[in-house]
Structures are given as C-alpha cells and as structure tokens.
Amino acid sequence: MLTHRLTDNAEMRALEPAYAEQFAAFIERHRAHLAPWLPWSVALTDEPLTRAWLQRYADEAARDGGRIYGIWLDGELVGGTLFRTFDVRFSTAEIGVWLAPHAEGRGLITRAATRMIAWAVDERGINRIEWRTVPGNARSIACAKRLGMTLDGVLREAFPYQGVKHDAQVYSLLAAEWRDSSRR
Ligand SMILES: CC(C)(COP(=O)(O)OP(=O)(O)OC[C@H]1O[C@@H](n2cnc3c(N)ncnc32)[C@H](O)[C@@H]1OP(=O)(O)O)[C@@H](O)C(=O)NCCC(=O)NCCS
Numbered sequence: 001m002l003t004h005r006l007t008d009n010a011e012m013r014a015l016e017p018a019y020a021e022q023f024a025a026f027i028e029r030h031r032a033h034l035a036p037w038l039p040w041s042v043a044l045t046d047e048p049l050t051r052a053w054l055q056r057y058a059d060e061a062a063r064d065g066g067r068i069y070g071i072w073l074d075g076e077l078v079g080g081t082l083f084r085t086f087d088v089r090f091s092t093a094e095i096g097v098w099l100a101p102h103a104e105g106r107g108l109i110t111r112a113a114t115r116m117i118a119w120a121v122d123e124r125g126i127n128r129i130e131w132r133t134v135p136g137n138a139r140s141i142a143c144a145k146r147l148g149m150t151l152d153g154v155l156r157e158a159f160p161y162q163g164v165k166h167d168a169q170v171y172s173l174l175a176a177e178w179r180d181s182s183r184r
Pocket of ligand 1: 098133
C-alpha cells in the first residue's frame, strides 16, 4: 500500500522516516490535544527523536511486526494510525489512532482503521484486533464501538501515565465478527 484513498480529499500512507519533519511539526502543533492520551506525543520533542521513532516502526514493519500510517487531508498531515503490535504467531494486532482537532468528526479514523482491519484479517489471517483506551476517552471508545468491537474487560491501573495509574479498557474484534459485519 503506497497510498490508500479514504475520501475525495483524504488519504493514508505508510508514515516512513522520510516524513519525520512533517510529523514532528504535527506533534508540536497538536501536542496539547494528544498529550492527555498518547505518551509518545510528549516524548517526541524534536525531529531526530521523531525520526528515530518512525525508524523503529520501519524496522518493525520489515520484521512483519508493528506499522505506522499517516493521514493527509487536503495535502496536510492531520493524523495517523498504527499497529502498535502485529503478531502473526499469536494472530493478534493492536490498533492505535490520533487526529488533529480540525480533522475530527469526518470518519477518517473509522475508514483508516477499517482498511487496516480488512488487510490484517482478510489478507494476513490475523484473528484478533485489539483497541486499548482509558475509560475517560469517549471519542476513542466511540471509534472502537463504531468498528464493531466488544469490551473484553478492564486492566486495572495498567497504564501509569503523568502521575496517574489509569485503568485500561481492552476492546477487540475477532475475524469471524469482522466477516459477519462485512457481509451485512
Ligand atoms: C480518538 C480520535 C482519533 C477520534 O477521532 P474522530 O474524528 O472522533 O473519529 P473518526 O475519524 O472515526 O470520526 C468519527 C466522527 O465522524 C463522524 N462521521 C462522519 N462521516 C463518517 C463516516 N463516513 N464514518 C464514520 N464516522 C463518520 C461520526 O459521526 C463521528 O462524529 P461524532 O463523534 O461527532 O459523532 C480523536 O478524537 C483523537 O485524535 N483524540 C486524541 C488522541 C486519542 O485519544 N487517541 C486515541 C487514544 S486510545
């Protein structure tokens, strides 16, 4: 997948290290929006750190592990998605997502994650797609539900971040559920 069109004016692409400058600028601009939920948005404070982080995903992808994608709206990098994990042996993958505030509310993440699930399940034989979020992240939870995911349960205090021991909700979608929903 070099480019996958999401809408008339939006597309997703692999977020390769070559995009480090754009991605670092995106993080800088939208850190306040992302920081409550995403530790990497706090840690990646300059272009070299951002490039190294993207390189880690490029190396992971080369090993058939995690992957990261960017979303462009009218030519501007406005968000992204990742397979935080992609584990062929255990047939599981976990999706993570983010958007700039002005790109929210258009279904971009729902479309991008649907494409990722289709690829992971239909083309790569992954059986279980996971989505983790803190209980207070209403927009993230709405995405998981829109994608047809079910709440498996809560990992109590599994996400210590910014001095708070957050619970982590785990949602999942199984291959059989995905096939049922895409037949409808
Ligand atoms: C989580 C986050 C990515 C969700 O973004 P989002 O825009 O709500 O999600 P989508 O792109 O799927 O868009 C869904 C919205 O577009 C609307 N929409 C319009 N067309 C749509 C379509 N074709 N399909 C689905 N939704 C559509 C939906 O009604 C929904 O709007 P609403 O919530 O106002 O009702 C975003 O809020 C974010 O980046 N938050 C900060 C980072 C974060 O929390 N990341 C997740 C950590 S677990």
